Amino acid sequence: DAGITQSPRHKVTETGTPVTLRCHQTENHRYMYWYRQDPGHGLRLIHYSYGVKDTDKGEVSDGYSVSRSKTEDFLLTLESATSSQTSVYFCAISVSGTDYEQYFGPGTRLTVT
Amino acid sequence: KNEVEQSPQNLTAQEGEFITINCSYSVGISALHWLQQHPGGGIVSLFMLSSGKKKHGRLIATINIQEKHSSLHITASHPRDSAVYICAVGAPSGSRLTFGEGTQLTVNP
Numbered sequence: 001d002a003g004i005t006q007s008p009r010h011k012v013t014e015t016g017t018p019v020t021l022r023c024h025q026t027e028n029h030r031y032m033y034w035y036r037q038d039p040g041h042g043l044r045l046i047h048y049s050y051g052v053k054d055t056d057k058g059e060v061s062d063g064y065s066v067s068r069s070k071t072e073d074f075l076l077t078l079e080s081a082t083s084s085q086t087s088v089y090f091c092a093i094s095v096s097g098t099d100y101e102q103y104f105g106p107g108t109r110l111t112v113t
Numbered sequence: 114k115n116e117v118e119q120s121p122q123n124l125t126a127q128e129g130e131f132i133t134i135n136c137s138y139s140v141g142i143s144a145l146h147w148l149q150q151h152p153g154g155g156i157v158s159l160f161m162l163s164s165g166k167k168k169h170g171r172l173i174a175t176i177n178i179q180e181k182h183s184s185l186h187i188t189a190s191h192p193r194d195s196a197v198y199i200c201a202v203g204a205p206s207g208s209r210l211t212f213g214e215g216t217q218l219t220v221n222p
Contacts, residue, residue, distance in 0.1 A: 031208045042117070042199065042212035050208070058209070090156065100208035101146070104156040 003027050004105040006091050012111045019078040021108050023091030025071075031094040032074040033102070034058075034066060036087040043090065049074055081112045116140050119200050119213035126220050132187040134216045136200030143203040145183050146210065147174050150197040159185075159198075190220045 003026030013019050023032060034046040035058075045058030047066040055066050063085060067075045078085055091105040118137045126132055136145070147159040160167050160174040162183075167174050171190075176183040187194055200213040 040214070042115075042214045043201075043210075044212075045209060048209065088154065094208045096208070100143075100203055100210075101158055101161045102210060103158065107154050107156075 004091060004093060004103060006089075006105040006108050008108060009106065010109045012113060013081050014113055015082060016080050019081050019110065019112075021076045021089055021091075021110070023074045023076070023105055025074075025093050027093075028071050029093040029095060030071075031096065031100065032068065033092040033094070034064070034074065034076045035090045035092065036060065036085075037090060037107075038087050046076065046089075081110075083112050086110060086112045115213070116211050117200055117202055117213040119198075119216050121216060122214065123217045124219070126190050126218070128191055128220055128222050130190050130220075132190050132194075132218065132220075134185045134198050134200075134218070136183045136185070136213055138181050138183075138200075138202045138211075140202065140211070141205045143205050145176050146201040146203065147183075147185050148199040148201060150199060150215065152196065156199070187218075192220045192222050195219050 005024045007022045033048040035043040037043050044060045046064050047058055049055045049068045065077045089108045092102045094100040094102045116139050120135045144161050144163045146161050148156055149159050150156045162176050171188045173186040197215040197217050199215045201210040203210055
């Protein structure tokens with residue numbers, strides 16, 4: 001399972017509150033990703049990282065920020081949660097040198113009321 | 114139009130049937146990935162291929178680069194194969210993937 005954990009696994013929060021989701025990996029992979037999964041859409045990339053302090057935006061980055069101060073942790077922050085950010089969030093890592101095969105964390109179900 | 118299109122969106126089969134899920138893409142790729150999402154939500158990588166065919170147990174994945182098309186076949190389907198199957202393509206440069214919407218497969222006993 002590539003040693004990927006996500007926390008929390010479930011969260012309910014109110015509109016306007018800040019929320020931080022954590023992705024942790026144990027194998028020092030360089031590339032890490034945050035996706036959201038919604039009915040009617042495939043997995044969509046929010047942000048990704050290609051190293052410590054190196055991050056870039058994905059296709060649905062508005063309203064989200066990320067940080068990566070250590071190789072093993074990639075944090076996703078919703079500065080002021082909105083109901084449209086209710087979703088299931090997946091973290092993933094990819095292994096360079098393997099055409100970037102990706103391994104996924106277990107997901108976090110976030111509900112914004 | 115999505116860059117990655119899967120068909121069908123939903124598929125119901127009887128145990129033992131041969132199943133085919135299709136994926137078409139419209140961009141240049143480095144590799145094509147097939148993923149499986151279990152009913153509990155976990156996502157696992159099944160195959161990654163850039164040419165030809167790969168086989169793992171009862172699962173076979175093929176790709177035709179010229180036609181920008183891939184198929185995932187399941188032989189002798191079983192209820193435990195019930196899951197969402199997701200096709201994704203890797204960008205020619207870099208590590209980003211673009212995903213199809215998935216195919217919900219239900220295999221009835």
